[in-house]
Amino acid sequence: MIGSTAVVILIGTYPYYGSNAYVLSLLGKFLCFAIFALSIDLIWGFTGILSLGQAVYFGIGAYLVALSLKINYALTHPTRYGGKFPDFMEWNGLTELPRFMTPLISTPIAVICALLFPTLLAFLFGVITFKRHIYGVYCAVITLAESLILQDFIIEYQAYTGGFNGITDYSNYGTPAFLWFILAVVVVFFIVARALTHSRVGTVLKSIRDNDVRAEFMGYNVANYRIFVFCVSAFMAASAGALYAAWVGIVSFLDAGPVFSIEGVIWTAVGGRGTLIGPFIGTFLVKGAEFFLSGALAQWWQIIVGSLFIFVVLVLRDGIVGSVANWIRARKKKTTLHQVMEESDRTAHDQQLDWRPAGVPESDEAVR
């Protein structure tokens, strides 16, 4: 508690004691990424839904805010040819702001859209997949496809999205006050996530992660719980995207694509899924290392991140935070070697009796 308050103050006051603008911009960026990772942790770490398309919600949130800022910027900064609408639209042959984009001139409406659209989309996605009992690998593949589609859509409709160039050149909120705002949102989401995962719903979500068949036969409508948490998570990701667009001042199709989605999954895995600080630590470590080391190791960086992921999956299954917690727990118990061996004997014995994977109620033979 004290530790986290200290961290918040340390980050929030950075603009007043540090003068490195680069580090300052990175801080805000990382905080947005951390919210994004937290949103992945909610569905993956706590509910067991692996989404490889979480960037869709981040991306839509980011694009809507960036569009709004860009449209407003263009109103006061006419293009070279005198148009009072975003320059990339002019380059692509539009002569005025498309009608359906006019509501985005109002900042509150843009923000509401940026948060609501992704949540609604997540709801639709959830109804389509979870209600039909699609989850696990299939869900991962569908979400991956989802983010590929969005990425292609952005590139294809460049008159409305800026295409490959993304949306740039608008007045962003790069002030210390906005860093405080991002921090506040981080804190609020952290508290919300904590309340959620420690509530009765959280316990149900974890039981769905552990054994969805059992939960279903215990009267829980598993699909509804999945849809609920998926929407909460999409809302978080969208907020992260909206803040990101406002802070950084550039949004590109990469922010909605599969690579960014998977990066988020890696941060969560490295930090420790199923824990709340894990995603924060993972994001700051991996992303931080990327920014400070990629200068020296530019060509190798992708390989390093990939290997890191494989290492975490193979060795540190619970990520950094989870592994440390396990280690502390083991030390507390002060298990002797003898006890450990006895325990492993017992599990080996159990596994011989209980060789079927969880959730598979019976073999073919038993059914007949």
Add this chain to the structure above:
Amino acid sequence: MGSLLEVKGLTTRVSGFTILNNLDFSIEQNELRVLLGPNGAGKTTLICMITGQFRPVAGSIHFAGRDITGWAPDEIFQAGISRKFQVPNMYETLSVHDNIMVSLQGRRRVFSTLFQRLSGQERNRIWEILEFVELADKASDAADSLSHGERQWLELGMLIASNPKLLLLDEPTTGMTEEGKRKTAELIRKIAKTHTVLLVEHDMHIVRQIGQRITVLHQGQLLAEGPIAEVMNNETVRRVYLGKGKFQ
């Protein structure tokens, strides 16, 4: 008042193979019924049909006066049927205590569980159940640290927590030691005092220990039904199930 559970003309096929064939079957309130049958007789399938895991090709299932044929598993649970799987099936990373808590009778919808807190009554109930299945001293351990037998008992505890009208127990003693089996039988007998139970069991010792009425299935059809002594002496039953080696 009719039977608690009434299965009529139930037929099911899986990839062309008829597993249950026009099965009629019923259980009265407060009964402890044992379901017997050789491998492949359709015992587990019957349980899967009752709990909504599979849909029947023909026939109907009535429970407590309502037609539950084709309902989803969670709806059937809410109607009052809880099921124990053959293999212990619980939430591995949750603590023993939380496993029971999630199973407690009560509201199951997303928004009603969102702000729900444990009442004092529920807290007591959890501990009562933990005492009952003798896992109280392991309440805060993760469920996957339990031994095989303890897992089976935990799942029994979870079923009791949900306070169903009908418990379906699918071979709850699978893979247990003799000692464990005895204890399980004891638990089931105690549960049966206050609940209606349908027990699938292979072990004849256990059946003799707790069985009252027995139903024997064979090739998806009802072969015999009646008090234990009567069924055990039935010629057909002995031939297909008990004394395979004696004939031919």
